Each structure stands twice: as C-alpha cells, then as structure tokens.
Amino acid sequence: MAEEPHSFFSVARVEAYTDAVFAIAATLLVLDLTTNTIGEVASDAELWTALAAMLPNLLSFVISFLLLSRLWVIHFQQFRELERADGVLLWINNVRLLFIVLIPFTTSLAAEYPDYVAGRVALPVNFFVAALLGHATWTWASAKGGHLLKEEAKQDAYRSARAGLSAVICGAVAAIVSPWVGSWGFLAYVFNGPLGSLLQRRAARQRA
Amino acid sequence: MAEEPHSFFSVARVEAYTDAVFAIAATLLVLDLTTNTIGEVASDAELWTALAAMLPNLLSFVISFLLLSRLWVIHFQQFRELERADGVLLWINNVRLLFIVLIPFTTSLAAEYPDYVAGRVALPVNFFVAALLGHATWTWASAKGGHLLKEEAKQDAYRSARAGLSAVICGAVAAIVSPWVGSWGFLAYVFNGPLGSLLQRRAARQRA
C-alpha cells in the first residue's frame, strides 16, 4: 500500500482540521468560567469575593490555554517539515487530537478537585500523553530515511527528534510529581528549553 | 444547468466548512464528560469511584471520536479525488454534515440508555446513515463518466466505490445487530479492511 502515491495525503487539510480542533478545545475551556457559580450578590464586596473564589478556575484556564498553545506550536513546527502524510500519520494525529479534546474535561477535574490525587494527576497525564503522541508523529515521519519529510528537513531530523524528546521528558516529570504537587509540576516545562539544547548538542557531538 | 461552468464550485471551501463541522462535533463530545456528574466527594476513594462510574461515558466518547475520525478520513480520501463540486454534491454534503452534527446527541443517548433499545440503536444507525451519504457522494461524483472527478481518479473510480460500499455494509451490520449488542456492533468495522479488499478484487476480476 505504501508503494502507491495514492496512499499519501496532502498535509494542508490535516492542518486545517487540527487547527479547528485545537481552537475549539482552547475556547471550550472558558465554559468552566461561568457566572453560574457566582449566583446572587448584594454588594460590590460580595461580587469581588465571588470572583476571588474563582481564581483557581481562572488559573487552571490560563495554564491549560498556554499548554494547549504550546502543543499547537509544536504541531505547527512539525507539520511545516512534512512533505506529505500517510494513513499511519493520519491516525496518530487523530488519537493525538483525542487527547487535545479531553483537555477541557481534565482541566475542570484539576480546577475542582485539587485536594485529591485524581484531580492533581489528570491534567499532567493528559498533557504527557499528548506530548508522547506528538513525539510519535515525528518518529514515524522521520522513519525509513524521513519518508514523509521535506528534503531540507531530513538533515535536521535528529535535532528535531531531540527537541520533541525533551518535551516528552518534561511532560513525564510533570506527570510523575503531580500526585504531590498538582499543576505546579508544569513548572518542569521551564527546563524544556535548556534540556532540548543539551540533548541536541549531545546528538550533534555523537554524530561528529 | 450542468452545462454552464458557473454551476460548478471549487472543493476547497467545501472541505474547509466540512473540517470545521467535524472538528466541532468531535470536540462537543467532551461536553458529556462533565464534573457535574461527580459532584461533592470527600476522599480520594470516592473520587476514583465517581470517575470509574464515568467509564461508560468515556468509552462512548472514545468510540464516537474514533468513528468520527474514520468518517473524516473517508471524506478526506474522497475529496482529494474531486476536481470540482456541483449543487447536488454540495447538498449531499450538507445532509451528510447534518448526521455528523447529530453524533454528540446520539452518543449521549448511547452512553445514558444502554439498557434500552433506542439507546443501543441510535449511534449505530447514525453512523450508518452518515456512511451511506458518504457512499452517495462518491456515486454522484463518479456518475456520468466521473463528471466531478480528477482525470487520474476516473480509472480507479470503481475500486473506490467498492471501498465505500464495504464501509456501508459494515455500518449496516453494526446497525442491524445493535438492538442486541449495542455499541459492540461497531466491531463489525474490523471487517471493513478485508471486505473492502475482497470487493475490489472481485470487481477487478469482473472487469478483466
């Protein structure tokens, strides 16, 4: 099947579908911030108090939105290197999107049950799996000598793989520590940049 | 009317609209997974129990998301073979999207009423009709000597028709057995691949 050009797909439509799914998942996050939870108030002070009580929800919203944005940027960076997609890549992408779509749910778990293990673990695990599937996308695309990559991307394939690996490692750390620290574990992503550089430099040295 | 070039449409915008509808239908599925059904919990164990009670909803979500993805892939495969659209194709597509948009509703029926016939039947019937309209799209596009197909797709038109027919047959089987087995009937799709190959080989033999 992989022999016929028929089994390849242009990436443009995969990108369009992916963009729409990300955009909707990001926007649905706001549905957790409803005025329902405020209810009746009788003074300015009461409204401010009610809004202050929503701060954990707002924080969850901001964290999830920024992490979703990060995952979207990773997708963007990957797909501009792709020449074409095949059926396997399409399905890795579909399952990846399944975990993107779950994020509004795991975000509300995180916002409402921060005192319980399941509430602290759900969101970091969700992001970890999404990052892992992002890595799988790249691994598949750059397999068989980069059979889905653009010509100019093939040289750099190992560097990009290291950058993706770094995101997976940070995601794993955030997930592992989450039963104790909850969403604070996302601070592990701070090390994403330096770790990525380190891995890439090591890979370059091994090659030389 | 079919005589004037004026009555043809470029497929790009049909694809863009379709992608957005699929993406939203897929994302709305997650609204069924709300923390509302969990409510107040007092311990880790209670939260895990509440989450375990949501497993049927989660399963419905995953099944519907993957079937929606499958229908999207079929749409993707079809439309890359199309040179242009006409008014009839546009309206087949619109009605097809109507049944895509219904899926979040039939999914929640399936998740909440698995003990009743209507709950077991709704989702498989919905997918069957969507698959049928997918087949109708292809039948219309390849009619009149493939009047809406790209030049290079005309040769293979009969093969693609057989592949689509196979999806319709699996969908019909899943719908027919659903009163007794519910969503397990979707396992009929496992036979989609082999059945499609069989139908295509038979068609090739008849031609030769």
Next chain:
Amino acid sequence: MAEEPHSFFSVARVEAYTDAVFAIAATLLVLDLTTNTIGEVASDAELWTALAAMLPNLLSFVISFLLLSRLWVIHFQQFRELERADGVLLWINNVRLLFIVLIPFTTSLAAEYPDYVAGRVALPVNFFVAALLGHATWTWASAKGGHLLKEEAKQDAYRSARAGLSAVICGAVAAIVSPWVGSWGFLAYVFNGPLGSLLQRRAARQRA
C-alpha cells in the same frame, strides 16, 4: 480611501472566518437536543415516548440546519464571484454573521414556544434579516460598475442580483405569514427556484 489598494482585502480569510462561524452555529444547534429533557426512564416504551416528545425539537434542528446550509451555499456562490473585499463589505459580512450566530437562540425559541407569536416569528425574521444582509453584500459588491467583482462576474451581476432578490422575497413572505403558520412559512422557500428564474428572465427581457 477607496483609491488606495491598501483599503482592499483578499476574500480568502473572510471566507475562512465565515465558514468557521457557520460551522459552529450549525453545530451548536445540536445542544438543544440533550438527554437532560429525557431524564429517568424505566422501560423501552418510556424511552420511545420521551424521544417522540422531542420530535418538535428534532424538526426545528433539521429545519434550522438546512436553512443555515442554504445561507452558507448563498455565501459560497457570492464570494466566488468576488475579486476582493473592502471595509464596507467586511462589516456587512460581520453583521450578517451576527444574525447567523443568533440562529441557535431563535431556533430554541421556535422549538419551545410554538404556541406564542414570539416563538413563531423569531426564526423566520432571523432568516429574513440574514437573507437581506446577503442581498446587501451583493448590492455593494456590484455597485460602482462591480468594483469588487471578478471581471467575468460583472456581465452576470444583474442576474445574480435577481437570484438574491428572490431569496429575500421568499424570506419576507415566510416572516410575514409566520405569526399564523410558524415554521411552516419556510415552505415559501419552495418558490425560491421558480421565482428566481422568473425574475432573471424578466431582467434579461428588459435588457434586450
């Protein structure tokens, strides 16, 4: 301002934004079909009864989805004739989209209050205003000798205007009779085709 090329916009992005708004409005319609209204049931018969009670909602959903599809097709037909957009066209389009976004609300009014004038009038009036703004789009684009139209569309501009006018007239009839007949007034759209042909033939005769 109209003198500088700077004040013109490419239509591609207007189309992309419009497609997304239509797709979301069409998909939100399904939120009115929720299992909440069914609640607890104890037998197959009860579930069928509960579903039968939702038939008016389902009918409203289907009517609104098809009318939205129709308005999207009209938009599609118009914009493929446009060479470029200007600020005025952009804002006519934005207000047009405002009335598209309102449709899920007026649809639920129609579904839940069919016994009252406001419930019967809301949806037809909404569609009428949307059709009117569609006509305004075309009127503006074809003004000043078709300053926003593609070269090949300028000849046919008067015919397309008549086709649009016919949709506005049907919409007006549906809105005017709606206090008495409700959504049945949409049957006025059945005359859209013949009326459009008639108006176009008359226009052609006057020109000759």
Next chain:
Amino acid sequence: MAEEPHSFFSVARVEAYTDAVFAIAATLLVLDLTTNTIGEVASDAELWTALAAMLPNLLSFVISFLLLSRLWVIHFQQFRELERADGVLLWINNVRLLFIVLIPFTTSLAAEYPDYVAGRVALPVNFFVAALLGHATWTWASAKGGHLLKEEAKQDAYRSARAGLSAVICGAVAAIVSPWVGSWGFLAYVFNGPLGSLLQRRAARQRA
C-alpha cells in the same frame, strides 16, 4: 535564533488558527441567550415580557460581537502586512487569543452584574488588554527595521502603528471610565477614526 530561516513561520496557519478561535468565541456569546431564563409562560404577553427582560443580555451580545468583529478586522489588517512570523510573534498572538477566549465570560459578567463595579469593568478591561496585545504584535513585527513585514508595508509601518495606538487609547479611555458608565464607555471607540487620522497626520508632519 533569528538568524536561521528555520525560526520563521508562515503566517497562513497562524491566521487559520486565529480565525477559528475568533469564530468560536463570537459564537459562544449566543449561549448566554438561552430559553432557560424564560421558563414557563402562559400567554403571548408573558413571553414578550420575558424577552424584553432579556434585552440587556441581547445588548451585551451585540456589543461583544461587534467589538470582537472589530478586533478580528484589526488582526486581518495587521497580518496581511506580515511576510512571516517568528516565535515571539506566535506567543504574543497566543496570549492575545487568550483574551479573545475570555470575552464570552466577561460578557456574561457585564450582562448579569451591571450594578456592580466588577461587572462594569470586566468587559472594557478585557478589550483594552486585547487591543494592547494587538499593538504589541505590530510593534514587534515592525521592530528591527520591520523584520517580519512585507517589503511594501515597511514604508507605512509608522502610520499603521499610529492607527493601532489610537485603538489602544480609545480602549484605555473606555476602561478608565467604565466603573462609572459601564459598557457605555465603548462609545469612546467612536473617536477611534478621527483620533487615528490625527495621530497619523502628526506623525507624517514630524517626518517631513
């Protein structure tokens, strides 16, 4: 990093993602207009009364939709001048979209708590921050001699900056007066046009 072409992105996909986010935020606004708030009615007069009671919600919906449309038009105007994006621009855009996504929430605050400071302030402040991030987009794109701009846009960069500045000033005025006047402060945007022209003329004079 800015040295390698690798660190630049095409703007097309940023636009596609942005369009989808704007479209969804605009469409979610309608969810505030639900028939839930109407409930049971027993006569035409009661339904009209219930609908009249929704007028403030409808007004909020219209204001937010039009301001969102305005912000979208500004985004459209900016991005057609861009040759490419870089990582910084991508993240300014992502944060900008975060404030777009918040608008359905701040709109419902404005609609439901017009009698309290927080209710009057939320929406104008939200729009002000979104306008500010719009200005930041342009400031970054036109920095370093317009390193992200199209060739033909570089000459006019200072004029466009003034136009953006005018929107920020109007947004600031609307936010500052909002504790006393609420959403009426948006009338400050009426001065957007003349103020923009004034600032542009002054900049042109200083240059000459």
